[in-house]
Amino acid sequence: MKKENVLGLIVYLIILVFAVVFGLTVLQDHFSRSALSTGMYILYVLGAIVAGIVVNAILYEVGHVIGAKLGRYQVYSVNILGFCFYKVGEKTKLKLQGFDGLSGETKITPREDADKEPNPRWYLFMGLIIYAAEIIIIMIFFSIYRNSEVGSVALNTVYFFLIIGVIGAVIVIYNILPFRLDTMTDGYKLTMTSNKINCQAYNALLKSEYYILQGAESVELPTFEQITDFTADLNLNKVYLLLDDKKYEEAETLLDQIINSKENVTEKTYIRTSAQKIYINIMYKSIDEAKEYYATVSPEIRRLISTDKSMPCVRAYLVMSGVLDRSQSECLQAIKSTDKAFKATPENRQHTELVLFNEAILKVDELHPEWGLKSHLLKESSKKNSSNKK
Numbered sequence: 108m109k110k111e112n113v114l115g116l117i118v119y120l121i122i123l124v125f126a127v128v129f130g131l132t133v134l135q136d137h138f139s140r141s142a143l144s145t146g147m148y149i150l151y152v153l154g155a156i157v158a159g160i161v162v163n164a165i166l167y168e169v170g171h172v173i174g175a176k177l178g179r180y181q182v183y184s185v186n187i188l189g190f191c192f193y194k195v196g197e198k199t200k201l202k203l204q205g206f207d208g209l210s211g212e213t214k215i216t217p218r219e220d221a222d223k224e225p226n227p228r229w230y231l232f233m234g235l236i237i238y239a240a241e242i243i244i245i246m247i248f249f250s251i252y253r254n255s256e257v258g259s260v261a262l263n264t265v266y267f268f269l270i271i272g273v274i275g276a277v278i279v280i281y282n283i284l285p286f287r288l289d290t291m292t293d294g295y296k297l298t299m300t301s302n303k304i305n306c307q308a309y310n311a312l313l314k315s316e317y318y319i320l321q322g323a324e325s326v327e328l329p330t331f332e333q334i335t336d337f338t339a340d341l342n343l344n345k346v347y348l349l350l351d352d353k354k355y356e357e358a359e360t361l362l363d364q365i366i367n368s369k370e371n372v373t374e375k376t377y378i379r380t381s382a383q384k385i386y387i388n389i390m391y392k393s394i395d396e397a398k399e400y401y402a403t404v405s406p407e408i409r410r411l412i413s414t415d416k417s418m419p420c421v422r423a424y425l426v427m428s429g430v431l432d433r434s435q436s437e438c439l440q441a442i443k444s445t446d447k448a449f450k451a452t453p454e455n456r457q458h459t460e461l462v463l464f465n466e467a468i469l470k471v472d473e474l475h476p477e478w479g480l481k482s483h484l485l486k487e488s489s490k491k492n493s494s495n496k497k
Contacts, residue, residue: 114286122277129273137266142259155267159274164188164210166241167234167278171213174233179225180215183317187211205450207290209281216317217310225310227300231293238279245272299337308337315344319455330361334368339376346383347459355391359384375415382412382423386463389426390470401431413441418460421448422467429471435478438471442483449485461485 138148164187175182184193188211191204206212217225245268252265285298300306308331315328328345331338342361349358365372365380372380385404389397409427412420421444428437445464452460465484472480 118281118284122280125277125280133269134266137262141263141266143263151263151267152270155270156274158267159271160210161188162271163238163241163275163278166237166275167282168211168213170234170237171215171230173237174230175213175215177233178227178229179218179221179223180227180230180313181218182213182215184214185211186213209278209290214317216313224307227306227309228297231297231300234293235279235283238275241275242272242279245269245275299335302335304331304333305335305337308335308341312337312341312344315341316453316455319344332364334365334371336372336376339365339368339372339380343376343380343383344455347456350387350463351459355387359387362387374411378408378411378415379417379419381408382415382417382419385412386419386423386426386467389423389430390466394430398431401427413437416444416448416451418445418448418452418456418464421445422460422464425464425467426470429467429478429480430474433475435475438478438480442480445483445485461487 134152141148143151168185168187172182172185184191186192186204186206186208189203189206191202191206192199193202194200213230215230249265249269249272252261282292283294284292285294286292296309300309311329328341328348330342330345334342342365346358346361349355349361362380362384365376366384369377381404385401388400392400412427413424421441424441425438428434428441449457449460449464468480468484472478
């Protein structure tokens with residue numbers, strides 16, 4: 108199991124234990140003092156939890172928006188629990204869309220008119236600052252009224268807000284941790300952007316994602332020799348552009364920089380980078396060259412590629428299985444993951460991934476037409492935002 112997945116499970120376990128202890132102590136005490144029946148109390152707690160999730164999701168993204176403005180960024184979309192508000196010209200529109208985060212995601216890009224390098228720390232800190240203020244206010248409110256001679260309705264209101272505050276505290280615990288979980292937490296980004304190179308890479312990454320999302324025909328991306336998770340991700344964006352332009356040698360050079368800096372990136376980044384290189388070797392080099400490189404890849408890395416649900420790994424697994432291992436069952440196993448992996452692919456990479464996956468299908472089909480893999484070709488209509496094509 109990947110390191111970030113293990114850490115994620117530990118964090119979720121801590122949150123679960125915290126919730127159970129809170130329920131068996133604080134809420135149990137409140138239930139004994141309230142006039143609500145068991146059924147009504149359960150509905151009351153569920154209502155408070157729903158309200159807490161919604162209120163805190165809104166507060167956190169409001170914090171991100173305020174922090175983005177202070178840090179000299181432009182906000183171009185705000186996603187709260189899947190409801191994405193985005194700009195089209197001067198108009199704000201709404202659509203349902205996934206997000207990379209616990210409860211939402213605010214997408215930003217450096218302002219063109221900024222007089223100096225934008226600072227992401229405001230953007231990353233402000234949501235946590237707002238949560239801290241919320242929790243302090245609620246705890247003061249709770250400490251004043253919980254033992255006062257108040258009516259049942261007032262007491263229930265006090266505990267209702269307490270539950271909202273506790274949910275805010277849980278989100279703070281998740282987001283303040285300085286390491287990568289199943290998403291890149293603000294605490295992790297704060298740690299990474301404390302490095303000047305990382306800060307520059309982060310801003311360049313934000314800018315490139317925005318331009319590509321807007322359908323820019325040509326985007327100049329800087330590349331970084333000093334490899335970290337942020338610079339690696341930026342270099343991988345460049346790899347996609349190079350693959351679009353069929354500049355495979357240049358793409359492989361960037362991939363090698365990341366692979367040779369294994370200790371500086373997460374396992375997930377390393378695995379997906381390795382998958383990209385395997386794909387290039389099998390697809391665009393002679394079969395002997397592909398076999399020679401494939402022999403240098405450890406069985407453990409191959410296994411991790413086969414289990415990673417991302418498009419780079421899915422298509423690498425597909426050509427590994429179809430071209431080198433000649434296993435129809437393994438090819439079909441790779442194809443099973445395509446829909447989930449494609450939906451999880453960032454919008455700015457989806458069109459390229461569609462093309463690359465289809466090339467992989469056709470490569471295997473050329474060798475094994477009897478397998479009938481052409482029926483699994485991705486269609487342009489399966490992409491949510493075809494207007495974002497480069």
